[in-house]
Amino acid sequence: RLPAPQIEEELLYPLIQEVLAMYADSYPDIRINLDNVHRETVLPIDRGQMRQVFSNLLKNAFEAIDGNGTVSVRTDLVRKQDKRYCRIQVQDSGKGIDPDFHGQVFNPYFTTKPDGTGLGLPIVERIIFDHKGQIWFESETGAGTTFIMDLPMEQST
Numbered sequence: 001r002l003p004a005p006q007i008e009e010e011l012l013y014p015l016i017q018e019v020l021a022m023y024a025d026s027y028p029d030i031r032i033n034l035d036n037v038h039r040e041t042v043l044p045i046d047r048g049q050m051r052q053v054f055s056n057l058l059k060n061a062f063e064a065i066d067g068n069g070t071v072s073v074r075t076d077l078v079r080k081q082d083k084r085y086c087r088i089q090v091q092d093s094g095k096g097i098d099p100d101f102h103g104q105v106f107n108p109y110f111t112t113k114p115d116g117t118g119l120g121l122p123i124v125e126r127i128i129f130d131h132k133g134q135i136w137f138e139s140e141t142g143a144g145t146t147f148i149m150d151l152p153m154e155q156s157t
Contacts, residue, residue, distance in 0.1 A: 002049070002123070002126055002127065002130065004130065005045070005046035005049055005127070005130050005131055006046050006048075007044045007045065007046060007131075007155055008044070008045070008046075008047065009042050009043070009044055010042065010043060010044075010045050010047050010050070011040070011041070011042055012037070012038075012041045012042070012043055012075065012086070012088075013034070013037050013038070013039045013040075013041065015047065015050060015051060015054065016034065016037060016054055016073055017034070018051070019051060019054040019055050019058055020032055020034075020058060022055065023058055023059060023062050026062070027062045027065075029067055029068045029069070030062055030065055030068070030069050030070065030071055031068075031069070031070045031071070032070075032071055032072075033070055033071070033072040033073070034072075034073055036072070036073075036074035036075065036076075037073050037074060037075050038075050038077075041075055041086055043086055043151055043152075043153065044152070044153075044154065044155035045131060045151065046127075046131070049127045049130070049131075050127070050131075052123065052124075052127060053124050053127050053128065053149075054090075056120040056121065056123065056124050057090045057124060057147050058071065058090060059120070060092075060120065060121075061090055061091070061092035061094065061145070062092070063094075063113070064092045064094025064095055064096075064144070064145060065092055065093060065094040065095075066094070066095065069092065069093040069094060069144075070091075070092070070093045071090070071091070071092050071093075072089075072090075072091045072092075073088070073089065073090050073091075074088075074089045074091075075087065075088050075089075076089075077153070078150065080150070083152060083153075083154070084152070084153040084154065085133070085150040085151060085152055085153060086150070086151050086153055087148060087149070087150050088148070088149045088150075088151065089146050089147070089148050089149075090146065090147045091144060091145070091146040091147075092144045092145055092146075093143070093144045094144050094145065095141070095142060095144075096139045096140050096141040096142055096143055096144055096145055097137070097139040097141075097145050098112070098141065099139075099141065102139070105121055105137065106121050106122055106125045107122065108122045124147075128149055128151070131151055131152070132151075132152050133149055133150050133151040133152060134149070134150045135147065135148065135149045135150075136148055
C-alpha cells in the first residue's frame with residue numbers, strides 16, 4: 001500500500017524536467033519534446049508520488065524505443081461535467097504494446113521485460129487513482145504508445 005498523497009500546489013513543468021534529467025544522458029539518441037507542456041500549469045499533487053509516476057512512465061517510454069526516436073509530453077486542459085482536469089500525455093515512438101497484453105498492463109507482477117518487476121504501471125495507476133484522476137493508454141504495434149492521465153485541477157473536498 002502507498003501512503004495517502006500529501007497534496008500541495010505544484011508546478012508541473014519543472015517536475016517533468018527534473019525526472020527527464022535522470023534519463024536523458026542514458027538515451028542520447030532519443031529526442032525529448034516538451035513543446036506542448038504548459039509552463040504555468042499548477043496541480044494539487046503529492047510531488048514525490050507524481051515524481052514516481054513520471055519516472056516510471058518516462059523510463060518505460062525510453063526503454064520502448066530501440067535506437068533513435070522521440071518521447072513527447074504534452075498537457076491540455078479538459079472539462080468533464082463541472083470539473084477541470086489537466087490531461088497529461090506521455091508518448092513514445094517505440095515498438096508499442098502487443099494487443100494481447102493490453103488487458104494486463106496495469107496488473108501487478110505482469111511484465112514483458114526480462115529484468116522487470118511488473119510493479120511500475122500498477123503503482124502509477126494507484127497514485128493516479130489516489131489523486132482522483134484517471135489513466136489509460138493507446139498503443140499501436142510498431143508505432144508507439146501514449147499514456148494519458150487526467151488529473152483534477154482543483155483539490156477535491
